[in-house]
Amino acid sequence: MSGLEGIPIHIQTAPHAGANAQAILAELETALQALLDTGKEHSIDLRSLPLLPGELDYLQHTLGTGEVRVEIDALGKSDVRETAYRGVWWVAHYNTLDEVMAEFIEVSFCPDIVRAQRDDVRESLDALSARLAGNEE
Amino acid sequence: MSRRPTVAEQLARQGVSRRAFLKFCAAAASLMALPPSMAPAIAEALGKLRRPSVIWLSFQECTGCTESLTRSHTPTVESLIFDMISLDYHHTLQAAAGTAAEQAREDAMKEAGYLVLVDGSIPTRDGGIYSTIAGVTNLQMLKDALANAAAVVSIGTCAAYGGIPKADPNPTGAKSVQALMDEGLVPRKPVINVPGCPPIPTVITGVLAHYLTFGEIPELDSLGRPTMFYGDSIHDRCYRRPFYDQGMFAKTFDDEGARKGWCLFELGCKGPTTHNACATTKWNNGTSFPIESGHGCIGCSEPDFWDAGSFYTALSAPADPLTLATSATVAGAAIGVGMSFVNRAKKGAAKSGHETATLKDLEK
Numbered sequence: 498m499s500g501l502e503g504i505p506i507h508i509q510t511a512p513h514a515g516a517n518a519q520a521i522l523a524e525l526e527t528a529l530q531a532l533l534d535t536g537k538e539h540s541i542d543l544r545s546l547p548l549l550p551g552e553l554d555y556l557q558h559t560l561g562t563g564e565v566r567v568e569i570d571a572l573g574k575s576d577v578r579e580t581a582y583r584g585v586w587w588v589a590h591y592n593t594l595d596e597v598m599a600e601f602i603e604v605s606f607c608p609d610i611v612r613a614q615r616d617d618v619r620e621s622l623d624a625l626s627a628r629l630a631g632n633e634e
Numbered sequence: 635m636s637r638r639p640t641v642a643e644q645l646a647r648q649g650v651s652r653r654a655f656l657k658f659c660a661a662a663a664s665l666m667a668l669p670p671s672m673a674p675a676i677a678e679a680l681g682k683l684r685r686p687s688v689i690w691l692s693f694q695e696c697t698g699c700t701e702s703l704t705r706s707h708t709p710t711v712e713s714l715i716f717d718m719i720s721l722d723y724h725h726t727l728q729a730a731a732g733t734a735a736e737q738a739r740e741d742a743m744k745e746a747g748y749l750v751l752v753d754g755s756i757p758t759r760d761g762g763i764y765s766t767i768a769g770v771t772n773l774q775m776l777k778d779a780l781a782n783a784a785a786v787v788s789i790g791t792c793a794a795y796g797g798i799p800k801a802d803p804n805p806t807g808a809k810s811v812q813a814l815m816d817e818g819l820v821p822r823k824p825v826i827n828v829p830g831c832p833p834i835p836t837v838i839t840g841v842l843a844h845y846l847t848f849g850e851i852p853e854l855d856s857l858g859r860p861t862m863f864y865g866d867s868i869h870d871r872c873y874r875r876p877f878y879d880q881g882m883f884a885k886t887f888d889d890e891g892a893r894k895g896w897c898l899f900e901l902g903c904k905g906p907t908t909h910n911a912c913a914t915t916k917w918n919n920g921t922s923f924p925i926e927s928g929h930g931c932i933g934c935s936e937p938d939f940w941d942a943g944s945f946y947t948a949l950s951a952p953a954d955p956l957t958l959a960t961s962a963t964v965a966g967a968a969i970g971v972g973m974s975f976v977n978r979a980k981k982g983a984a985k986s987g988h989e990t991a992t993l994k995d996l997e998k
């Protein structure tokens with residue numbers, strides 16, 4: 498989108514640089530434990546944090562890239578990527594203009610957004626049944 | 635009047651899947667500064683919602699607030715405003731003009747319970763003649779619109795506190811919506827103030843989304859601002875805060891400290907006395923906020939910011955003692971777990987820790 502990355506600005510990081518990112522990693526550790534123990538999923542809204550310049554990149558770099566990548570096309574794209582830490586997912590939702598609407602780190606066996614939703618499945622069933630009965634619209 | 639369709643019906647008609655709606659709700663949760671686990675509950679509430687009618691009145695203003703809103707990226711104006719509400723009157727955005735436009739406003743006002751959005755202050759001197767629309771003074775138009783309204787959202791510092799039109803010497807006798815109610819000049823209704831010059835676009839849509847989801851006024855601070863967005867000061871959440879805590883200040887706009895990104899307090903930063911979401915929500919699709927661009931906060935979301943002295947004069951005293959322990963980053967690291975909840979500390983759901991939140995938890 499913008500060419501900000503192309504402008505060589507050196508930002509000196511604050512005395513506690515990385516503290517936010519470290520705190521998030523600690524939170525992920527706890528969340529992974531909870532997922533194993535109770536199956537409870539967790540989600541961190543990256544837009545809600547006062548991250549220092551560079552901390553988001555640091556997080557992304559630290560979490561790395563895993564095996565699964567899902568692209569969803571629903572009211573704009575969504576990019577769901579498993580990180581190198583399995584069960585930790587980086588989820589970015591874009592709008593139809595390809596702008597980031599929301600960005601989360603999710604801890605789950607499979608992010609909910611990937612699964613087909615119950616009501617949609619019911620509608621699919623109805624549509625397919627109607628088709629087989631020969632009275633599709 | 636025909637029955638207004640629910641948001642779910644509306645979306646289904648447009649062929650929008652539940653998955654897409656869930657995505658939208660995840661973004662809406664983020665927008666409303668709610669925990670992501672709220673998305674399914676939001677989906678349920680919004681699904682049942684009948685699109686409420688909204689009348690937007692622009693008075694003594696610069697259209698900057700509308701400009702800001704129409705650049706809001708998260709649920710875009712198209713999806714949020716035009717799908718979830720029925721915007722029956724907005725003199726800049728609506729297609730109708732002249733008599734047809736004013737007719738639309740009057741029709742919308744017949745069915746009580748609509749939401750009124752106001753940007754701009756209201757002139758009161760000389761019978762309010764300094765700003766009129768179709769020959770009707772702003773004061774009269776507001777009075778009429780409030781009669782059957784459920785609530786009013788004052789968008790921007792002008793509507794919320796009088797803003798620049800009210801700045802000394804205030805030649806038009808400009809007043810805020812709240813001030814007019816306090817003086818009995820317009821009907822009293824619940825007011826949500828969304829100040830800023832302009833307000834952050836996602837904060838405008840976030841407040842609207844909250845009202846739509848919960849059907850009620852969010853928790854407000856003493857100046858009528860939703861605490862979910864205005865609960866913290868800029869200084870509380872500023873990434874330069876560690877420099878402030880260590881007494882490392884830029885002294886001019888191009889000295890070494892400025893180049894290294896030190897605290898802008900001595901250059902007049904009003905962050906310590908200003909409540910807004912700029913430091914976390916940021917501007918231009920989350921790109922940055924003024925302090926990140928090297929300029930101190932000017933305090934635009936506070937009453938009378940224009941008359942509060944020079945933007946470049948330091949506040950008289952540090953807002954609180956220089957102590958490392960108050961640094962947001964340090965506190966975050968110490969807490970570790972729950973970092974993502976720091977910003978939602980005032981929410982019941984956040985307090986209750988990591989349980990699955992429901993709509994009930996968040997009401998009041």
Ligand code: SF4
Pocket residue numbers: 868869870872873874875876878896897898899903904905906925930931
């Ligand atoms: S004074 Fe301004 S620049 Fe310095 S830490 Fe506070 S908000 Fe940030």
